[in-house]
Amino acid sequence: MEKRKTKRKLTALLSADVKGYSRLMGEDEKSTVETLKTYREVIGNLIRQYQGRVIDSPGDNVLSEFASVVDAVECAVKIQEEVKKKNEELPENRRMEFRIGVHHGDVIEDEKRIYGDGVNIAARIEGLAEGGGICISRTSFDSVKNKLNLGYEYLGEHSVKNIAEPVRVYKVLTEPKYAGQVIGEKKLKPKQWRWAAIGAVAILIIVAGIFAVWNFYLRPDVEPASEQRMALPLPDKPSLAVLPFDNLSGDPEQDYLVDGLTENIITGLSKIPDMFVIARNSTFTYKDKPVKVQQVAEDLGVRYVLEGSVQISADQLRVTAQLIDALKGHHVWSETYDRKMEELFAVQDDITLNIAVAMQVKLTEGEQARVRHSTDNLKAWALAVRAHGLFETYTKDDNAKARELFKKAIELDPNYTYAWTYLGWTHWVDGKWHSMHYNQKESFERAAEIAQKALSIDDKLSDVYALLSGVYLVQRKYDEAVATGKKAIALDPNSSENHAIVAITMQNVGD
Numbered sequence: 001m002e003k004r005k006t007k008r009k010l011t012a013l014l015s016a017d018v019k020g021y022s023r024l025m026g027e028d029e030k031s032t033v034e035t036l037k038t039y040r041e042v043i044g045n046l047i048r049q050y051q052g053r054v055i056d057s058p059g060d061n062v063l064s065e066f067a068s069v070v071d072a073v074e075c076a077v078k079i080q081e082e083v084k085k086k087n088e089e090l091p092e093n094r095r096m097e098f099r100i101g102v103h104h105g106d107v108i109e110d111e112k113r114i115y116g117d118g119v120n121i122a123a124r125i126e127g128l129a130e131g132g133g134i135c136i137s138r139t140s141f142d143s144v145k146n147k148l149n150l151g152y153e154y155l156g157e158h159s160v161k162n163i164a165e166p167v168r169v170y171k172v173l174t175e176p177k178y179a180g181q182v183i184g185e186k187k188l189k190p191k192q193w194r195w196a197a198i199g200a201v202a203i204l205i206i207v208a209g210i211f212a213v214w215n216f217y218l219r220p221d222v223e224p225a226s227e228q229r230m231a232l233p234l235p236d237k238p239s240l241a242v243l244p245f246d247n248l249s250g251d252p253e254q255d256y257l258v259d260g261l262t263e264n265i266i267t268g269l270s271k272i273p274d275m276f277v278i279a280r281n282s283t284f285t286y287k288d289k290p291v292k293v294q295q296v297a298e299d300l301g302v303r304y305v306l307e308g309s310v311q312i313s314a315d316q317l318r319v320t321a322q323l324i325d326a327l328k329g330h331h332v333w334s335e336t337y338d339r340k341m342e343e344l345f346a347v348q349d350d351i352t353l354n355i356a357v358a359m360q361v362k363l364t365e366g367e368q369a370r371v372r373h374s375t376d377n378l379k380a381w382a383l384a385v386r387a388h389g390l391f392e393t394y395t396k397d398d399n400a401k402a403r404e405l406f407k408k409a410i411e412l413d414p415n416y417t418y419a420w421t422y423l424g425w426t427h428w429v430d431g432k433w434h435s436m437h438y439n440q441k442e443s444f445e446r447a448a449e450i451a452q453k454a455l456s457i458d459d460k461l462s463d464v465y466a467l468l469s470g471v472y473l474v475q476r477k478y479d480e481a482v483a484t485g486k487k488a489i490a491l492d493p494n495s496s497e498n499h500a501i502v503a504i505t506m507q508n509v510g511d
Contacts (some may be wrong), residue, residue, distance in 0.1 A: 007109045011065045012072040012140070013122035014052065016079065016100045018060040020132035024096065026272040026362070026507075035096050036060060039086065042096075043079050050075035063122070065114065069104045076100045076134045077150070079175055084132065091233055101126030103137040121167055128158060128169055151178025154185045194197045224329035225297035232301030238359040239302040242266045242277070243289040245319075246309040258310045259284075260385035261319070261348055266385040268352040270494035271462070275359065278302060278345065279496035297326030302357055304332070308351075315341045321351050323358050333358035342378060375419075377475035380412035391422060398433045399426050417454045421463045424450035428470055447471050462492035469501050473508065481505045 018024070024032040042053055043062055052066040054073060069467040079100065087095040103125055105118030121137060129135040136144070141152060151173035157166035173181070180201035229232060242265055247258040263280050270277040278300050287294065293305045308321035322334035333354055337347045356445045363471035374380055390398040406423040409416055424447040431443030454464045472481035485502035492498055 004089065008106055008116075008427060009109055011114070011118070012067070012069040012102065012104045012105055012120055013107070013114075014047070014062075014064045014066065014072045014076055014100060014102050015126040016062045016076075016098045017126060019097045019099055020429065021060040024094070031094060032096075035090070035094070039096055039098075042086070046075055046078050046082065050078070056111070061123075063119065065107075069102070069140050070147050072102050072104075073134070073136060073140065073144050073148060073150075074171065076102055080132055080134060080174070090258070097130060097131030099126050099129040101129055101133045101136070102134065102140050104139040104143055105137070105372065118179070124158075125167065125169055127427075128155065129171070129198040132372040134172040134174075136170050136172060138170070139169070141168075141170045145182065149176075149179045150174060151181040155473055156184075162406040189354075190400065203361050217370050223292065223294045225294040225326040228325065229298045230301045230327050231299055234301060234303060237274055237276050238304065239276040240269065240278065240304040240306060240359065241283050241296055241300045241302045242269070242293070242305045242306060243296065245307070246322075248309050248311040248318075249313065251312075254310075254312050256385050256389060257382065259287075260381070261310060261344065263385075263388075264348050265352055265355075268348070269355060271492050272356060273493055275356070275494070276302070277494040279494070281496065293324050293326050294329075303327050306355060312341065317341045317344060317347070319347050319351070323355055344378060345376060345381075375409075375413045375416040377413040377416070380409040380416050380419065383409040383412070384416070384422070387419075388422060391426060391429075394429060394433060395429075396437060399429050399434070402426055415457050417458045417464065420457065421461065421467055422452055424448075424454065424467050425470075428474070432474060444474055445473055460491060462488040462490075462495060462498060465491065466495070468499050469505065473501070473505050478505060478509045482509070 006041040018036065022033075024035075026471065040057065040062065047054055047062075047064045047066075050071045051068070052064045052071060054062060054064045056063045064072075066075070079098065083096070083098055087097070090096075091401045101122050101124070101442045103122040105116075105120060105121060107114040107116040107118040125135045136152075141395055142149075145152065152175055153171040155169045155171055157168050167361075170182075173183070179398050180278065202401070204431040242262060243445065245258050249258075262284075266277060266280050266283070269275055269482045270279075282300060285294075293307070296305050297303065301449070304327055305324050305326050306321060307324070311318040317337070317339050319337045319339075320335070323332045324330070325332050335351070335354065337350070339347055385404045387402040387409065390405070393399075399449070403423060403426040408425065409425065413419070427443045427447040427450065430438040431440045435443075445468065451464050451471065454467075465484045469481045469485035469488060472484060473479070482502065482505050485498065485505055487501060488495070488498040
């Protein structure tokens with residue numbers, strides 16, 4: 001069958017979200033949702049009025065596209081005007097201010113959805129805007145600067161997450177006194193241009209010489225990361241980000257196995273107290289994207305990056321992995337494993353232990369045991385990986401499907417604590433989010449029973465204590481929730497979920 005050609009197009013994108021949305025929700029969920037619903041209707045009507053269409057509207061965000069950049073910017077101005085009027089009807093602490101970003105760029109269109117760097121840039125520019133403000137990219141500015149009765153302030157170049165080149169950003173000034181003005185741009189005079197050109201030629205000659213020496217004598221394996229450019233300071237212990245392994249099998253159905261292997265390596269490494277390991281939710285944002293090791297290290301604030309690939313053919317397995325010191329730009333360790341599929345767990349354990357050794361982390365015998373997954377049954381593990389993917393959607397139907405798969409995994413391995421724990425979480429989610437369809441009290445009690453069952457198998461598993469903490473939280477047993485949450489963190493200090501549960505509990509007790 002002929003492969004369908006990707007459809008690309010240039011479009012104007014408007015991305016908007018609410019400043020301080022989490023605070024508003026925390027203070028009054030019902031009122032916030034009602035206000036957002038009203039404002040979303042106003043915004044949607046204006047987008048249609050300016051010949052645009054709403055692409056997506058998750059949570060407090062609205063993403064829309066326009067055929068014209070002029071229409072997009074005019075619509076953004078009108079949205080802020082209308083929202084400001086409606087805010088005057090509300091108490092100051094309940095007002096809802098939107099940030100808006102506009103970008104004109106290339107996107108991939110798939111049916112009614114759009115993807116690509118253009119969407120990411122619009123979202124990042126939105127994040128640079130103030131509440132009630134509008135920011136636009138240079139490409140948008142070039143299209144509208146002489147067509148609208150507005151002013152603009154150049155905010156400089158900004159390095160934005162997951163975008164290779166810095167983005168030039170302008171703030172839209174709507175006050176009449178700024179109309180036709182561009183503030184902040186510095187233009188070179190004729191003599192300055194001449195000297196700049198001479199300087200540029202001289203620099204090119206010098207750079208060419210340096211590049212020749214670098215390329216033939218000093219070049220590292222990859223471009224080194226800069227500690228000064230890192231979004232976060234480097235931790236005081238060996239720090240690592242594990243990128244999603246590439247599926248080279250040519251079969252998208254194998255994705256869940258490849259992702260499962262990556263997650264297992266992350267989980268195993270995160271249980272080592274002397275390491276700092278970035279959570280799966282952060283590194284999986286790079287899945288299926290061409291990304292540089294340098295960029296990952298600088299985005300996440302880590303020194304080491306692990307990348308690899310998996311190829312599965314019948315019962316044969318090939319796994320390649322390489323650990324890179326991003327600051328030096330050199331490989332620290334690499335290996336290729338050609339094994340039987342049934343040896344998958346042995347491969348992932350070997351990778352995990354070799355990484356720890358390469359990063360000069362010493363492991364006790366107990367810690368070496370803890371990096372391993374809690375089952376040796378490949379079929380049970382595959383079922384649990386599929387189940388976890390469904391579980392993470394948090395919808396009623398997928399949660400029910402996940403529960404059945406976790407049960408089947410337990411039938412294959414009754415001592416599979418990971419499956420027991422997430423079986424408990426499915427009941428917790430039903431009690432918390434789907435109480436219209438389930439008895440809330442019974443759901444939480446069932447989750448607690450399953451947690452105790454998992455503890456009877458392994459009382460050193462952090463995920464079980466996290467589950468218990470979640471149960472105690474919804475039952476308003478705050479002291480127990482804090483204690484079990486801290487136990488979970490002590491056993492797995494790198495788990496973002498464990499920290500989140502304790503943080504939410506602290507918030508509930510006013511700490």
